Amino acid sequence: MKMTVNRIRVVVLGSPRSGKSAVVVRYLTKRYIGEYSSTGDFLYQHRVAFDGAVSEVEILDTSNCAIRGCLAEHVRWGDAFAVVYSVCERRSFLAAAELLSLLERTRLPGCAAVTLLGNKRDLEHAREVHAEEGQELSLRFGCQFYEVSAAESCAGAALAFHALLREARALALLLPAPRRKLAAYSVSKVIGTIFGKNSKSVRKKRPSLSI
Numbered sequence: 327m328k329m330t331v332n333r334i335r336v337v338v339l340g341s342p343r344s345g346k347s348a349v350v351v352r353y354l355t356k357r358y359i360g361e362y363s364s365t366g367d368f369l370y371q372h373r374v375a376f377d378g379a380v381s382e383v384e385i386l387d388t389s390n391c392a393i394r395g396c397l398a399e400h401v402r403w404g405d406a407f408a409v410v411y412s413v414c415e416r417r418s419f420l421a422a423a424e425l426l427s428l429l430e431r432t433r434l435p436g437c438a439a440v441t442l443l444g445n446k447r448d449l450e451h452a453r454e455v456h457a458e459e460g461q462e463l464s465l466r467f468g469c470q471f472y473e474v475s476a477a478e479s480c481a482g483a484a485l486a487f488h489a490l491l492r493e494a495r496a497l498a499l500l501l502p503a504p505r506r507k508l509a510a511y512s513v514s515k516v517i518g519t520i521f522g523k524n525s526k527s528v529r530k531k532r533p534s535l536s537i
């Protein structure tokens with residue numbers, strides 16, 4: 327049976343140190359890398375098959391968007407958004423609320439799949455944001471919500487990303503959007519870079535984005 331293939335562009339947003347890269351790499355490789363020295367965005371290409379369909383996914387792991395002024399460009403580019411905060415840092419939760427509000431203002435409601443991820447749930451002793459608060463925020467913006475721990479397991483990240491891709495697939499059937507090409511790194515090349523080097527500090531390079 328021929329599997330349908332669809333292309334989905336995912337943008338991962340959130341405060342510095344909230345665990346965006348750790349969650350993305352955990353989902354892509356099932357492994358946890360402790361430290362990244364991030365200097366910019368990183369774009370991964372990933373092919374995933376589930377629910378009888380194949381998705382060619384581009385995941386943009388952003389860094390310091392607000393400071394670098396590239397947030398609007400990323401919001402225009404994405405079909406789906408993962409907004410990450412750390413359950414141990416209230417400031418990152420407030421920033422996530424701002425990001426959800428921005429997405430609501432700039433992307434017509436129902437035109438993009440969005441999920442809110444409360445990361446670092448393994449650090450219960452340092453928790454500052456309760457799960458109910460994340461749930462309420464997701465209800466307010468009509469988006470999905472998961473608490474995950476990139477450090478503890480890949481199940482949470484996989485569940486959250488597959489749910490996001492499932493929603494993006496459904497929207498793509500309703501809202502065909504123009505496709506723009508991006509220079510991208512294949513996951514195998516990226517993973518080689520990550521694991522080829524000292525995995526303690528992985529330098530992230532900013533690929534040339536041509537939208």
Ligand SMILES: Nc1nc2c(ncn2[C@@H]2O[C@H](COP(=O)(O)OP(=O)(O)OP(=O)(O)O)[C@@H](O)[C@H]2O)c(=O)[nH]1
Pocket residue numbers: 340341342343344345346347348349359360361362364388389390445446447448449474475476477478
């Ligand atoms: N305990 C714990 N630590 C985590 C988890 N996820 C990430 N970290 C740690 O949090 C720190 C930041 O993780 P990154 O993935 O680099 O965070 P980031 O959001 O990509 O950071 P920027 O690139 O600066 O925006 C690192 O020290 C990670 O080891 C988690 O689930 N649990």
